Amino acid sequence: MSLAKPVLVEKVGRVAHVELNRPEALNALNKEMLLELSKQLRTLSIDxxxxxxxxxxxxxxFSSGGDIKTMLTSSDENDFYAIMDSISEVALTLYSMPKLTICAIKGAAAGLGLSIAxxxxxxxxxxxxxxxxxxxGIALIPDGGSHFFLERRIGEVKAKELIWEGKVLNAVEAFEKNLIHEVSQDLESSVSDKVQQWLNSPIQAMVKTKKILADMxxxxxxxxxxxxxxxxxKMRxxxxxxxxxxAFVEKRRPNFQGK
Known part of the structure; x- marks a missing residue:
C-alpha cells in the first residue's frame, strides 16, 4: 500500500497549488483522495x-474519474454515502469558496474528474x-454536481446529449462545447499567465461577485x-x-439490457 499523501498542497505566495497524487492510477478518485481533497479545500477556503x-x-x-477498483471491492452502503458526501463537499467548496479557482488539465479529465473541473x-x-x-459507459449518472454545472454552461438539451453520448472529446472539441475556457500548447505557461493576470487584478471584487452568484x-x-x-x-x-x-474489467463493449 502506498504511503504517499493522496493530495499535495504547496503554497506559493498568494497561490495554493493543490495536486491530486495517485499518478499510478491516473489520479482516479478513491475514498481517501476525496476525503483529503475535501479537507484541504475547506482549510484553504478560510486561509x-x-x-x-x-x-x-x-x-x-488530471483525473481519470472515480476509482473503478473501489466500485468493484466496496459493497458497503455506508462507504458509498461517505464517498458521495465527500464528492458533494468538494463540489460545493470549489463552487462557493472565497478564492478564485483554476483547473489545469493534462491527459484525462473524465467522469468525476471532469465534474471537479x-x-x-x-x-x-x-x-x-x-x-x-x-x-x-458503466451505466451510472454524472455526480459531483455535473447536472448543475452542465445545465448552466450548455443548457438542458445539450447537457443531456453530452451525458447520454459519453464521448471522449479532444481539448478543442471541449472548448467549442464550452466545457473548458482555454486550450494551450504550453499548459504550464498558460496557467502561470492566468495566475499572474488574476494576481494583478482586484481579486476581492472578483471574489465578491463569485460569492453573490454562488449564494444565489x-x-x-x-x-x-x-x-x-x-x-x-439506484444506478449502482x-x-x-x-x-x-x-465489461470495463474485461476490456470489451458492454451489452446493456436496460435493467
Missing part, C-alpha cells in the same frame, strides 16, 4: 493568505487532453447533489451497471 487555488494532477493525467472558476486544458463525461445558486446545487447521490445509489444496483463494470 486569509491565499487568493487563488490551482487544482492539477500529478503525472500524465467544471466546479472551478476557470479551466485550461493542454492540446492533447481528453475530456469525457463518460459515466454512461447554492441551494439549487445542494438539491442536485442530493438527487445525484440517491440516483447514483442495476444489472446494467454490473455489466458495465464487468
Amino acid at each position: 486569509d493568505e491565499i487568493d487563488i487555488v490551482l487544482l492539477k494532477g500529478k503525472g500524465k493525467a 467544471l466546479a472551478c472558476d476557470y479551466s485550461i486544458a493542454a492540446e492533447d487532453a481528453k475530456i469525457a463525461m463518460n459515466f454512461i 445558486s447554492r441551494p439549487q446545487l445542494q438539491k442536485i447533489l442530493e438527487l445525484e447521490k440517491h440516483g447514483q445509489l 444496483q442495476t444489472e446494467d451497471h454490473a455489466e458495465g463494470i464487468k
Whole structure:
C-alpha cells in the first residue's frame, strides 16, 4: 500500500497549488483522495493568505474519474454515502469558496474528474487532453454536481446529449462545447499567465461577485447533489451497471439490457 499523501498542497505566495497524487492510477478518485481533497479545500477556503487555488494532477493525467477498483471491492452502503458526501463537499467548496479557482488539465479529465473541473472558476486544458463525461459507459449518472454545472454552461438539451453520448472529446472539441475556457500548447505557461493576470487584478471584487452568484445558486446545487447521490445509489444496483463494470474489467463493449 502506498504511503504517499493522496493530495499535495504547496503554497506559493498568494497561490495554493493543490495536486491530486495517485499518478499510478491516473489520479482516479478513491475514498481517501476525496476525503483529503475535501479537507484541504475547506482549510484553504478560510486561509486569509491565499487568493487563488490551482487544482492539477500529478503525472500524465488530471483525473481519470472515480476509482473503478473501489466500485468493484466496496459493497458497503455506508462507504458509498461517505464517498458521495465527500464528492458533494468538494463540489460545493470549489463552487462557493472565497478564492478564485483554476483547473489545469493534462491527459484525462473524465467522469468525476471532469465534474471537479467544471466546479472551478476557470479551466485550461493542454492540446492533447481528453475530456469525457463518460459515466454512461458503466451505466451510472454524472455526480459531483455535473447536472448543475452542465445545465448552466450548455443548457438542458445539450447537457443531456453530452451525458447520454459519453464521448471522449479532444481539448478543442471541449472548448467549442464550452466545457473548458482555454486550450494551450504550453499548459504550464498558460496557467502561470492566468495566475499572474488574476494576481494583478482586484481579486476581492472578483471574489465578491463569485460569492453573490454562488449564494444565489447554492441551494439549487445542494438539491442536485442530493438527487445525484440517491440516483447514483439506484444506478449502482442495476444489472446494467454490473455489466458495465464487468465489461470495463474485461476490456470489451458492454451489452446493456436496460435493467
